[in-house]
Amino acid sequence: MRSTAPPAPPDTFEVRDLTVVYGRSVRALHGVSLEVPAKGIVALLGANGAGKSTLLRAVSGTLPMHGGAVESGSITFGGEQLTGRSPADVVAAGVVQVPEGRRVFSGLSVEDNLRTGRLGLRGQSRASARETAEQVYALFPVLAERRRQAAGLLSGGEQQMLAMGRALMARPRLLLLDEPSLGLAPQVTERIAGIVRRIHEEGTAVLVVEQNASLALELADRACVLDVGRVRLAGPAEELSRSDEVRRLYLGEHPDGDVQPPETATRALARWAA
Numbered sequence: 001m002r003s004t005a006p007p008a009p010p011d012t013f014e015v016r017d018l019t020v021v022y023g024r025s026v027r028a029l030h031g032v033s034l035e036v037p038a039k040g041i042v043a044l045l046g047a048n049g050a051g052k053s054t055l056l057r058a059v060s061g062t063l064p065m066h067g068g069a070v071e072s073g074s075i076t077f078g079g080e081q082l083t084g085r086s087p088a089d090v091v092a093a094g095v096v097q098v099p100e101g102r103r104v105f106s107g108l109s110v111e112d113n114l115r116t117g118r119l120g121l122r123g124q125s126r127a128s129a130r131e132t133a134e135q136v137y138a139l140f141p142v143l144a145e146r147r148r149q150a151a152g153l154l155s156g157g158e159q160q161m162l163a164m165g166r167a168l169m170a171r172p173r174l175l176l177l178d179e180p181s182l183g184l185a186p187q188v189t190e191r192i193a194g195i196v197r198r199i200h201e202e203g204t205a206v207l208v209v210e211q212n213a214s215l216a217l218e219l220a221d222r223a224c225v226l227d228v229g230r231v232r233l234a235g236p237a238e239e240l241s242r243s244d245e246v247r248r249l250y251l252g253e254h255p256d257g258d259v260q261p262p263e264t265a266t267r268a269l270a271r272w273a274a
């Protein structure tokens, strides 16, 4: 039977009722749904162990490397099914992840690190590779200055920029950012945030996973809070940043120094889950 659901708008990224297991017993995600509109920027928040990395692994096709599998649900980008696809296929579909912890090839030069971002991409000419590299250097002038230096000699912030630049070499239409501020000084974090804004303004959709909730909520249009593998809150980032629950749990604020009454949290949940 043909589906009667209307086709998704081009480049909408959709996760629907996703359940992920590790081995036989660890269910890390339970029926998670979220959406990144075309050219949107969405933050995924949650405490340690909430399932943020698991969601990114499911999207990028790297779950099997961690002993995980999608049990049910779907992941689509512009209507194209990504569930169960290989990492190379996901990149070819326009969805590229910047891994947590930067993970650059420290013995390779900046230039060669950028080249690895295009490995395996089909139908791309040398001229277009050069043009993309120049766009990346324009976005990160510090990488242009150090293009022949070994990546291992860069500072933490510069390595984060290189990891982002390498992902941009594949010309993603959706960029997945895993903890871009991890281990960086506040000033460097601000620079990275500014670059994420520019990438987004130039038309790339972004899904950003962050422990630094204030940064993520400042950057994003919408946000989604995961709690022990389930979506606890979702809605416009500005509304979430005003939510008592988010302020207390993720922004480190303690309104009146008191614990929030449970009925307030329930009402907040109902409002943002709508």
Ligand SMILES: Nc1ncnc2c1ncn2[C@@H]1O[C@H](COP(=O)(O)OP(=O)(O)OP(=O)(O)O)[C@@H](O)[C@H]1O
Residues within 6 Å of the ligand: 022, 023, 026, 027, 028, 046, 047, 048, 049, 050, 051, 052, 053, 054, 055, 066, 067, 068
């Ligand atoms: N390879 C794995 N094998 C078994 N269980 C795992 C594996 N990776 C993660 N888990 C479990 O899945 C759940 C979700 O973990 P996940 O790493 O996705 O959370 P997270 O929100 O990314 O946390 P963090 O911020 O600490 O990275 C946790 O209970 C974790 O222990």
